[in-house]
Amino acid sequence: MxxxxxxxxxxxxxxxxxxxxxxxxxxxxxxxxxxxxxxxxxxxxxxxxxxxxxxxxxxxxxxxxxxTTSKRIGADFFERHTVTELEAWSDHQLEDQGRLTTPLRWDAASDKYRPVAWDTAFAEIGAALRTYEREQVVFYSSGRASLETSYMYGLLARMYGNNNLPDSSNMCHESTSVALQKxxxxxxxxxxxxxxxxxxxxxxxxxxxxxxxxxxxxxxxxxxxxxxxxxxxxxxxxxxxxxxxxxxxxxxxxxxxxxxxxxxxxxxxxxxxxxxxxxxxxxxxxxxxxxxxxxxxxxxxxxxxxxxxxxxxxxxxxxxxxxxxxxxxxxxxxxxxxxxxxxxxxxxxxxxxxxxxxxxxxxxxxxxxxxxxxxxxxxxxxxxxxxxxxxxRGHSNVQGQRTVGITEKPELAPLDKLKEQYGFEPPTKKGMNTVEACEAILARKVPAFIALGGNFLRAVPETVLMEAAWREIPLTVQIATKLNRNHVIHGKASYILPCLGRIEVDRQLGGEQAVTVEDSTACIHGSRGMAEPASHELLSEPAIVAGIAQATLDPNPRVDWDAWVADYGSIRDAIAETYPDIFHDFNARxxxxxxxxxxxxxxxxxxxxxxxxxxxxxxEGLAGDPDLKQNPATMRLFTVRSDGQFNTTIYSHDDRFRGVYGSRMVLFMNRADLAKRALAQGDIVTLRSATDDGVERQVAGLVLVPYDIPEGTIAGYFPECNPLIPLWHHAKESKVPAAKAIDVLVERTGSAK
The missing domain is CATH 3.40.228.10 (Dimethylsulfoxide Reductase, domain 2)
Structure with a gap:
């Protein structure tokens, strides 16, 4: 085919x-x-x-x-389902419920998300952020947010007091950024x-x-x-x-x-x-x-x-x-x-x-x-x-976010220009990347995690330990369009702030707004929403970032968050002032x-x-993963994506290109390896990490599928196989999780029918 x-x-x-x-x-x-x-x-x-x-x-x-689905998640959905119940749902089931339509706050007494007014949510989030140690709060972003939102978000983090701006690039192409720069x-x-x-x-x-x-x-x-x-x-x-x-x-x-x-x-x-x-x-x-x-x-x-x-x-x-x-x-x-x-x-x-x-x-x-x-x-x-x-590149604006300041590396951000432009002292201490943020979460040192999109907890390695530690975070805030795993595994206080999607018409005081993104070839494009919003209660991403900023930061006469939200052209003017070599005449171009x-x-x-x-x-050497020493008992696992997904979004459990239907719990193995290990198509196996660091890592219930794959190696789906990846197993220099080479032991737990 x-x-x-x-x-x-x-x-x-x-x-x-x-x-x-x-x-x-x-x-x-x-x-x-x-x-x-x-x-x-x-x-x-x-x-x-x-x-x-x-x-x-x-x-x-x-x-x-x-x-742009017609499916909706309203307050009635959470009346029917506790959050603990939703933990058992698959990634596909969670997102397939449709668009989130109202801001939500987790209620510990009922174990349900309850509607909360926008002003109340911002005030409570801001009040909490003002009490935390500022160098430990994390501001994560996925790669879909526009250049305008990303610029505001990076400014929010730095005016708050840190460069903790990990993003999805840390999990994929940070190796590119480091190697090509060098x-x-x-x-x-x-x-x-x-x-x-x-x-x-x-x-x-x-x-x-x-x-x-x-x-x-x-x-x-x-x-x-x-x-x-x-x-x-x-x-x-x-x-x-x-x-x-x-x-x-x-x-x-x-x-x-x-x-x-x-x-x-x-x-x-x-x-x-x-x-x-x-x-x-x-x-x-x-x-x-x-x-x-x-x-x-x-x-x-x-x-x-x-x-x-x-x-x-x-x-x-x-x-x-x-x-x-x-x-x-x-x-x-x-x-x-x-x-x-x-x-x-x-x-x-x-x-x-x-x-x-x-x-x-x-x-x-x-x-x-x-x-x-x-x-x-x-x-x-x-x-x-x-x-x-x-x-x-993967996400639609992951490269562009870096261009406008989403980086944990202070040397890559124009800090002197931001100081001159906005009259504050930008932090100069290196911030946390994705792996470092996970390390801090595991050490119970992160008081708040703010996420501009994405499904961070599902995308990162060390799933079991991370989910346990995540529940101990005092505050988690998710800006999102759909329900995902990151919402049902939550902090002690948890908010879901639903936003407009890029495809939806964005009406503000200044009229209908447009945004911009950067593609893989470093070309920057305008984007105009055309679908009616999923709910009249939704706010745009810039409006949500501005709402958090205004509730958290001291007033700054040089930053008019309301004016930016009213007219995104004014945000682009600010971007052009910060990065004149790149964005001169931004609105015109x-x-x-x-x-x-x-x-x-x-x-x-x-x-x-x-x-x-x-x-x-x-x-330095030829070995792709020099720290992993294969022996005859182990196999080298690498993760892949299916035809039915994009990153952590699972559209279906089918993968027609590989002939897999109805399940993602499969493991692809060379026929010679099947014979060598006395295994057969349809056998059920458990994978166990072959690392010797005192942590038990496993994924059970995988069905074997014969496939044209190099001998000695096996392939399974991301993110289902993420629990097998140690957090320390990452790229040297870039700290990208090394998901393409994981040594594992294969144990048969059931026979083919």
């Missing part, structure tokens, strides 16, 4: 019908990702200046239906959509395009039609990287025509990417040696290396010293396969390096990303048309077709590193 095609059409039709909004959402979808419409609330893939008639994918349509001087990718039209080769690493960013399949299909080779490195053979039928093409839909996406598909071991890229580099250096010996044109771009890079000699020596047996063992790939891929790379003049969390969520995640940069630098594939590094791009020096071979040059970096 290819990605796209009638399967995708059927999925879209099903969710529109299921959410009781088919006709309404069908009209809305025509405006999704259009220059005069709204930005998808799902992934962050780029929005073209000249969009397709229907510029949405299956995942985006699901996200729109999920947000190697090319910008923490974001260098590629824009036009580069896909000009490239002559694409190398693809650890990203499931068919599920996580399906609209990219249009660019990949167009590249394949031009004869562009796509070389894929991924443990699983994902449908979107194998073949694609374009649902927007009548001919393809009627004839069943498919486009083969990957021209080479290498099933690298989880964590074996550094070793695989070392093999590519070793083969490229050998080809260059042969060219020198024959007096032919060099394979390496020596002029680029000399003028624009440093560290090449050390990297080249590390490559030459690295033996093929080690490369093959750690990558799980044969020398001949890597040499075949390297030959394509060496014969291409403009190469894109595309990757996802399969590279970042490892102990050596930062090193993996740096290795992508090394590969591209060898032939000058950064800073020229059709070439560059392309991290594929926000509706630019295709977005306006923030400055990315590396895209023009301006490398804002200490040396002023791009940096080759020799890897």
């Amino acid at each position: 290819p990605a796209g095609g009638w399967g995708s059409v059927g999925e879209v039709a099903h969710i529109l019908f299921d959410q009781r909004a088919a006709l309404k959402d069908s009209a809305l979808l025509a405006k999704q990702n259009k220059p005069d419409g709204y930005a998808c609330v799902s992934c962050a893939w780029a929005k073209p200046a000249n969009p397709h008639p229907f510029e949405f994918c299956e995942s985006g349509a699901k996200a729109t239906a999920w947000e 190697t090319i001087g910008d923490g974001v990718g260098t590629v824009v959509l036009d580069d896909f039209a000009q490239t002559d080769c694409i190398f693809f690493f650890g990203q499931n395009v068919g599920v996580n960013s399906p609209r990219m399949l249009h660019q990949l299909q167009e590249a394949r039609r031009r004869g562009v080779p796509i070389i894929t490195f991924n443990p699983l053979r994902e449908r979107g990287l194998v073949s694609f039928t374009n649902p927007q093409s009548p001919v393809e839909m009627l004839t069943g025509q498919e486009t083969a996406i990957s021209t080479q598909y290498h099933q690298v071991k989880p964590g074996g990417d550094t070793a695989a890229i070392m093999g590519l580099a070793k083969a490229i250096l050998a080809l260059d040696d042969d060219a020198v010996a024959a007096g032919a044109q060099r394979v390496l771009d020596t002029e680029f290396i000399q003028e624009h890079t440093q560290g090449f000699n050390d990297f080249a020596q590390a490559v030459r010293d690295c033996g093929w047996p080690d490369i093959e063992r750690e990558s799980g790939l044969k020398r001949a396969a890597l040499e075949s891929a390297a030959a394509v790379y060496a014969g291409s003049s403009a190469v894109l390096g595309v990757y996802g969390m399969g590279l970042t969520q490892h102990r050596n995640g930062v090193q993996n990303v740096a290795m992508i940069v090394n590969l591209l630098l060898l032939r000058g594939n950064i800073g020229k048309p059709g070439a560059g590094v392309c991290p594929v 926000m509706w630019t077709p295709g977005g306006f791009r923030k400055p990315v020096g590396a895209a023009h071979r301006v490398f804002r590193t200490e040396s002023g040059k791009a940096q080759f970096t020799a890897p």
